[in-house]
Amino acid sequence: MPVAASTDITVRVLLFASYAESLGREALEVSLSQPASIADVVSHIRRLPGGASLPPKPLCARNLAHAGQDDRVADGDEIAILPPLAGG
Amino acid sequence: MPVAASTDITVRVLLFASYAESLGREALEVSLSQPASIADVVSHIRRLPGGASLPPKPLCARNLAHAGQDDRVADGDEIAILPPLAGG
Amino acid sequence: MTFLTSDPVELAPLLASVQSPARGGLSLFLGQVRDHHEGRAVVRLDYSAYGPMAEAECARIVAEAEQRWDVAVALRHRLGSLAVGDTAVAVVVASAHRADAFAACRHVIEEVKRRVPIWKREHYADGTLTWVDPTATLQHV
Amino acid sequence: MTFLTSDPVELAPLLASVQSPARGGLSLFLGQVRDHHEGRAVVRLDYSAYGPMAEAECARIVAEAEQRWDVAVALRHRLGSLAVGDTAVAVVVASAHRADAFAACRHVIEEVKRRVPIWKREHYADGTLTWVDPTATLQHV
Numbered sequence: 001m002p003v004a005a006s007t008d009i010t011v012r013v014l015l016f017a018s019y020a021e022s023l024g025r026e027a028l029e030v031s032l033s034q035p036a037s038i039a040d041v042v043s044h045i046r047r048l049p050g051g052a053s054l055p056p057k058p059l060c061a062r063n064l065a066h067a068g069q070d071d072r073v074a075d076g077d078e079i080a081i082l083p084p085l086a087g088g
Numbered sequence: 089m090p091v092a093a094s095t096d097i098t099v100r101v102l103l104f105a106s107y108a109e110s111l112g113r114e115a116l117e118v119s120l121s122q123p124a125s126i127a128d129v130v131s132h133i134r135r136l137p138g139g140a141s142l143p144p145k146p147l148c149a150r151n152l153a154h155a156g157q158d159d160r161v162a163d164g165d166e167i168a169i170l171p172p173l174a175g176g
Numbered sequence: 177m178t179f180l181t182s183d184p185v186e187l188a189p190l191l192a193s194v195q196s197p198a199r200g201g202l203s204l205f206l207g208q209v210r211d212h213h214e215g216r217a218v219v220r221l222d223y224s225a226y227g228p229m230a231e232a233e234c235a236r237i238v239a240e241a242e243q244r245w246d247v248a249v250a251l252r253h254r255l256g257s258l259a260v261g262d263t264a265v266a267v268v269v270a271s272a273h274r275a276d277a278f279a280a281c282r283h284v285i286e287e288v289k290r291r292v293p294i295w296k297r298e299h300y301a302d303g304t305l306t307w308v309d310p311t312a313t314l315q316h317v
Numbered sequence: 318m319t320f321l322t323s324d325p326v327e328l329a330p331l332l333a334s335v336q337s338p339a340r341g342g343l344s345l346f347l348g349q350v351r352d353h354h355e356g357r358a359v360v361r362l363d364y365s366a367y368g369p370m371a372e373a374e375c376a377r378i379v380a381e382a383e384q385r386w387d388v389a390v391a392l393r394h395r396l397g398s399l400a401v402g403d404t405a406v407a408v409v410v411a412s413a414h415r416a417d418a419f420a421a422c423r424h425v426i427e428e429v430k431r432r433v434p435i436w437k438r439e440h441y442a443d444g445t446l447t448w449v450d451p452t453a454t455l456q457h458v
Contacts, residue, residue, distance in 0.1 A: 016367055017436035018448040064370040066432065080367055080434070084450040087364075087371075087394060087435030088348050088406045088426060104226055105295035106307040152229040154291065168226055168293070172309040175223075175230075175253060175294030176207050176265050176285060187328065197352035197401050203422075204345035205415065211338035260338050274346065278423050281344075285415065 007034055009075035013041060017083045019058070022050040032073070038062065039069040041079050058082065095122055097163035101129060105171045107146070110138045120161070126150065127157040129167050146170065179234035180225055182256045185263040194248040194270040201274035203281035207265040209258050213308070217301035223255045223264060226293035237287045241269070245276040249284060253294060264296075320375035321366055323397045326404040335389040335411040342415035344422035348406040350399050354449070358442035364396045364405060367434035378428045382410070386417040390425060394435060405437075 010031045020026045023045070030044050038060045045051050059082040060067050073079060098119045108114045111133070118132050126148045133139050147170040148155050161167060191202070209221050230253070238249045250268040258264055267284045271277040289310070299305045332343070350362050371394070379390045391409040399405055408425045412418040430451070440446045 014367065016434065017365060017438070061367070061370055061434065064373045066374075080370065082367065082434050083436060083448065084452045085430065085432070085434060086437045086449040086451055087366075087433045088430040102226065104293065105224060105297070109307075149226070149229055149293065152232045154233075168229065170226065170293050171295060171307065172311045173289065173291070173293060174296045174308040174310055175225075175292045176289040195349070195402065200349045200351035202345075202347040202349065204343075204347070205419070206343040206345070207415075208336070208341045208343065210341035210413070261336065272351070274348070274426065278346075278419065282419050 008032065009034055009036060009073070011036075011041060011073050011075070011077045011079050013045060014078065014080040015045075016080070019054055019081055019083050022053045023048060024050055030079075036073050037069065038067050038071050038073060038079065041073060042069070042081065045081060054081065059085070096120065097122055097124060097161070099124075099129060099161050099163070099165045099167050101133060102166065102168040103133075104168070107142055107169055107171050110141045111136060112138055118167075124161050125157065126155050126159050126161060126167065129161060130157070130169065133169060142169065147173070179231055179238075179251050180227060180253055180255055182254065185252050185254050185266045187266065187268070190250040190252060190266055190268040193250045194268055196248070196270065199248060199270040199272050201272065201277045202268065202270045203274070203277035204269070205265075205267040205281050205285045206263050207285070209260050209262050209264060211260045213298055216298075218260060218298050219301050220260075220299040221258045221264070222297045222299070223253075223258060224295050224297075225253075225255055230292050230294055233292045234288070237284055237291065240287075241280045241284050244283075245271065245280040246273065247271040247276050247280040249280060251284060251288070253288065253292070255294070320372055320379075320392050321368060321394055321396055323395065326393050326395050326407045328407065328409070331391040331393060331407055331409040334391045335409055337389070337411065340389060340411035340413050342413065342418045343409065343411045344415070344418035345410070346406075346408040346422050346426045347404050348426070350401050350403050350405060352401045354439055357439075359401060359439050360442050361401075361440040362399045362405070363438045363440070364394075364399060365436050365438075366394075366396055371433050371435055374433045375429070378425055378432065381428075382421045382425050385424075386412065386421040387414065388412040388417050388421040390421060392425060392429070394429065394433070396435070 008031050061080040096119050149168040248270045253265045269277045269281040296308045389411045394406045410418045410422040437449045
């Protein structure tokens with residue numbers, strides 16, 4: 001059974017609205033071991049100061065499209081963590 | 089069993105659009121024996137020159153409201169015979 | 177209120193008549209003159225009405241919608257000679273709830289077509305003209 | 318096409334972008350800022366967005382609607398500071414068939430609310446402000 005090489009990847013994480021306020025920032029770089037999922041990015045963010053106020057499974061996007069918690073992330077991806085949408 | 093008195097009544101009949109063109113007029117007075125219904129007014133109009141092109145049961149109105157063929161008409165009523173509606 | 181007009185239909189006054197700070201959802205329907213009908217090229221339409229009944233029927237339709245849903249309704253139908261692209265009918269519905277706004281707007285335009293005594297005569301590119309009978313065709317806007 | 322704007326939403330250019338002589342039925346939805354939310358007096362709203370994704374998501378929603386129905390769709394959402402009564406979102410749908418126009422218009426506004434990354438912060442008459450979370454309440458416009 002092949003084992004994925006555990007090389008690090010770096011993704012850019014964007015925070016918005018109430019989440020940006022909780023974390024005190026709107027963007028950061030996060031390094032993760034491969035393979036990594038959206039859920040791994042969220043776990044990382046929730047361990048940062050102010051991150052505990054985020055829900056365990058927030059709405060997320062990967063490269064400008066909605067993404068599921070189990071979706072893989074790749075090096076260089078733009079991952080957005082989205083507070084409840086309120087457009088319209 | 090009471091019998092309705094057969095006194096004449098007079099109604100004003102309005103014709104519109106294609107029906108007015110068929111009959112060559114937009115309004116006329118029609119006298120009928122009581123009791124009389126919308127259907128009786130229509131029958132009278134269909135016997136006039138040009139009236140045969142009207143359908144046997146056209147859409148009708150009595151005093152500015154839609155009326156059924158069996159609705160009674162009274163002296164002084166305004167009865168309108170309406171071609172297929174095409175508003176909107 | 178007057179529901180029939182021989183002037184061009186303007187949206188702004190209709191919107192103003194139903195807007196309120198409590199009603200944040202507006203559903204509108206506009207019916208405009210098309211350039212074709214049953215494959216024939218239309219150049220102009222003449223709308224005529226049984227005026228007093230058309231006004232009364234429009235008032236009844238609006239009152240019924242405002243009773244059935246939590247909405248404010250504005251309705252205007254143009255009469256006279258219309259060119260392709262002109263607005264023949266406008267329905268504007270405002271509500272605190274967008275589902276109500278959509279439902280009432282749809283209901284009003286359907287009832288206008290079904291109940292209001294208005295007729296139209298189409299003028300075709302070949303110079304002929306016909307009274308339109310929507311019941312004689314499956315084609316509806 | 319740009320779906321987000323910081324300028325007031327004007328209907329005329331949206332209508333012009335979808336109107337055609339073959340599409341005689343137009344369904345519009347306007348969402349305007351209400352003066353109350355959950356019993357609190359609202360004086361102002363700030364809309365913000367994840368701009369690039371919001372544009373992409375609006376484009377996908379419009380494309381999906383134009384594929385599913387025989388319609389042309391225009392969509393505009395305003396960002397920035399809005400006052401009570403200002404139009405926050407406008408959907409304009411033109412079709413040869415009014416049933417399609419209504420269905421597509423309703424679908425687009427529902428999808429915008431469900432999918433487009435836009436947030437709003439409400440400023441209340443008492444000087445406080447809150448990020449609005451529609452999932453936390455049953456009250457929807």
